[in-house]
Amino acid sequence: MSTKTSRRNLLKNAAAAAGVIGGAAVLTEAAQAAPAAPQKKGYPVPKDGETALFSSAVTFGNLVFLAGVGAHFEGTIEEHTKHVLEELEKNLKTAGSSMEKVLKVNVYLNDIKDWERMNSVYKGRWGKVPPVRTTVAPAGGIPGNSLVEIDLIAYI
Numbered sequence: 340m341s342t343k344t345s346r347r348n349l350l351k352n353a354a355a356a357a358g359v360i361g362g363a364a365v366l367t368e369a370a371q372a373a374p375a376a377p378q379k380k381g382y383p384v385p386k387d388g389e390t391a392l393f394s395s396a397v398t399f400g401n402l403v404f405l406a407g408v409g410a411h412f413e414g415t416i417e418e419h420t421k422h423v424l425e426e427l428e429k430n431l432k433t434a435g436s437s438m439e440k441v442l443k444v445n446v447y448l449n450d451i452k453d454w455e456r457m458n459s460v461y462k463g464r465w466g467k468v469p470p471v472r473t474t475v476a477p478a479g480g481i482p483g484n485s486l487v488e489i490d491l492i493a494y495i
Contacts, residue, residue: 396434401495403434407447409485416453419486420460427489428464436493439466443492444473449485451476457487 397404408426410419428438448457454474470491481488 396430398434398495403431403436403493403495405430405434405491405493407445407488407490409481409483409488411483411485414486416448416456416486417460420457423485423487423489424461424464427491431493434493435495438464440495441465441470441491441493444470445490446472446474447481447488448474448476449480449487453486 393406395406405427408423408430410422412422414422424438431437431441446457446461448454
């Protein structure tokens with residue numbers, strides 16, 4: 340094998356190890372082993388003739404995707420955040436996961452001014468390594484008048 344070929348193979352293997360080949364992200368081993376079609380769970384079975392709008396939980400391989408959970412009652416941002424996190428934790432346990440296995444969280448705030456107060460309840464709920472997170476305050480607010488809505492991705 341020539342030096343040029345060896346160098347090419349070394350670079351190719353290094354790129355694969357870094358998770359990038361040809362500019363596209365390489366799927367994790369778990370995602371590659373995932374079934375061809377997602378298995379839906381957690382959504383109540385629709386009545387005859389009705390079509391479900393969305394699933395509250397979908398699993399794909401060893402990943403679980405939870406739909407956004409809000410708090411649809413009068414209360415403070417702290418009360419809403421506590422309620423939402425407790426509901427998400429219940430849903431994760433039902434799916435065979437936990438808060439410590441959450442990889443990605445999206446937080447939607449009705450008012451971005453509530454960011455610090457929401458964080459006071461959010462912080463420390465995720466184990467030693469918190470998940471990556473995006474927090475936004477969508478124009479027009481959150482459906483159902485919740486002060487916060489959270490969705491997430493975890494592994495089982």
